[in-house]
Amino acid sequence: MNRQIIQSMLSRIILGSGAVLLLPLLLSLYYGGPVLSFLIPALLALVLSLMLRKKNISPNVSLTPREGTAITALSWLSVSLLYAIPYILSGTLPLLDGLVESVSGLTGTGATVITDLSPLPPSILFFRAMTHWLGGLGIMVIFVALFPQAGRGSAKMVDAESTGPTSSKALPRIKETALALFCVYFCFTAAATAAYMLWGMGFLEALDNAFSTIATGGFSTRNESVAYYGSPSLEMIMVFFMVISSANFGIYVSAWKRGFRVIYEDTEFRVYLFIVALATLLMTASLVLQQSMSFPESLREALFQTASLSSTTGFVSADFDQWPSFAKFIILLLIIVGGCGGSTAGGLKVIRLILLFKCFSGILKLHMHPRAIFHMTVGKEQFSRNTVLQVLAFFFIYMSLSALWAGAMMFDGLDFMDALGVAFSTMSNAGPAFGEFGATCTYAALPDFSKVIVCLSMLFGRLESVTLLAIFIPSFWKRSGW
Structure with missing residues (x-):
């Protein structure tokens, strides 16, 4: 294992992660907010990057699988620590809570330790959602897609970060693949932002929610999450974007080259849609029969929570803790299974579930x-x-x-x-x-x-x-x- 190569690649990733902090910093300057809370970690990232930098390492060096694994793991740990600093310096959260919020954001978990979002400045709310977006597609994927000198060994880093088993790549070259995936990710985010703005959100709130939706993260700008809006139309827009973000992003790249029939023919995505439909029907029946809820309301809440939890987004439109035990059992199964491999969703992944059933068969x-x-x-x-x-x-x-x-x-x-x-x-x-x-x-x-x-x-x-x-x-x- 070449530790100099690991240091060199790590220095670039930390530098890029620090540069991203300039975005919430600019928002702090514009709206008024904790400027130093973003400036200090950005400067710290620069210093760390210079300390780790190795001038004699070629940017086109090849990586072994072990080096790719080490770079990926250390990058996630380093960026998690770096992104905890703004929460701590701004006084939003104490030390350990800041780390939890940072890790929750980057991993797309969306489990918050902030009890009241209303006093937070726009820059902090944007930063929370931005961490979802960076970690959703993957720090390594974004790094390889956007950095011109990512190196020939980038495939090892992307492979160490990727989710779910795959038997092929959408494109032969990892740089092209990463860039294509990023373009799909960016377009989905832009489309979700536009849809939320057309519904009635302001630009920044729409962008924050789009980051959380497409990354299947779940951080909201409101204490009540999606329940705050109380809008069936907004919930259906979110359902659409959560579901498409739960599919393997590689099929969208393939669809662009070979036609949209590729999406329909993808077995994993079809099984995922079947799971969503079945879970929605079962939860609707449970709410109607066991909770005496009206059918339209039951269907609406069941569909939204099924899409939210099967995609592991975690947006909440209703207090499902008050639902019957059977409905909560379905929710737990959805959380465990998750979305498709190669998506921004978490969980075991549908492709693994299919392979497990085939093993049993x-x-x-x-x-x-x-x-x-x-x-x-x-x-x-x-x-x-x-x-x-x-x-x-x-x-x-x-x-x-x-x-x-x-x-x-x-x-x-x-x-x-x-x-x-x-x-x-x-x-x-x-x-x-x-x-x-x-x-x-x-x-x-x-x-x-x-x-x-x-x-x-x-x-x-x-x-x-x-x-x-x-x-x-x-x-x-x-x-x-x-």
């Missing part, structure tokens, strides 16, 4: 036909045995870590259901859980140790565990290891 067939050979295909794509093993390993790691986080929080004083809900919600980067940390609550009441746990859970969930687990293994850093 294959085992039954092998029991009946021991000598048969079965190929693992989803639609027109064939997945290797290694990919299937990775899916099984990820499922085991996801469930094991969720149990570990829940156990640690129960040890810290949380009750069983609260701890379990927070563990699954943060591992899936969904945000709202149940009970004391449910739809209308924040994570502010968590004990300090549990706040550290949720930071770890959110990072492990966003980087899909393996990337972050690797750097904590001593042999990973040895020249002869791995």
Whole structure:
């Protein structure tokens, strides 16, 4: 492992992350706000970047998978710490809470520890939403797309950050792929901003909500989240953008080149839409039959919360903590499954769910036909045995870590259901859980140790565990290891 290469790439990512802080800084100057809260971390990023910079490292150097993993994990940890500083310096949050808010923003979890958003200046609200947008598509993807000297080894960094198993790339060159994905991401954000403005929001509020929607993050500009607006039309606009952001962004790139039929033919997205439709119907039935709610209201609330939680956005239009147990059970399943691989959504991913079912089906067939050979295909794509093993390993790691986080929080004083809900919600980067940390609550009441746990859970969930687990293994850093 070449540590000079790691330092060099890390210096560029920290520099770029610091430069982004100039945007909320300009808003602070224009609207009046905590200028130094953004200027100081921006200057700190510059100093750190200069300290880490290695002049003798070529920008076109190739990276090994181990170096790509190290750069990705260290970048996420570094940027999380850097982006906690504005909250702390502005007096918005104390030290640990600032870190929780930063990690929650970057990972797209949207679980806030801020109890009242109304006194916050526009620059802080914009910064919160901006962290969603940067982390949603991925720090590495945006870095590779926009930086001219990202290097030939960029694929290793993007791969370490990417979500869900894939059998192919949308485009052959990683630079072109990253730029194409970024263009789709940018266009979706612009479209959502325009739609929210046409509905009646001001530009900045529309942009903040668009950042949160397309990144499937969930930070809102209002204490009541989407329930503040009380508008069915706005909720349906948000449902549309949350659903399209839950699809693999690669299919939009392919659709641009080969036609929009590619989107319809994508098996994973069709299964995701089926899950959304089925969950909406089941929750609607539960609300009508068990809560005596009118059908139109039940359908509206069920559809919005299904789209919000299956995409792991976490916007709230109703207090689903007051819903029947069956409806809450469906919500928990949606949080665990999440959206599609290659999207901004969290969770296990629909493609993994499909492969798990196919594994189970294959085992039954092998029991009946021991000598048969079965190929693992989803639609027109064939997945290797290694990919299937990775899916099984990820499922085991996801469930094991969720149990570990829940156990640690129960040890810290949380009750069983609260701890379990927070563990699954943060591992899936969904945000709202149940009970004391449910739809209308924040994570502010968590004990300090549990706040550290949720930071770890959110990072492990966003980087899909393996990337972050690797750097904590001593042999990973040895020249002869791995």
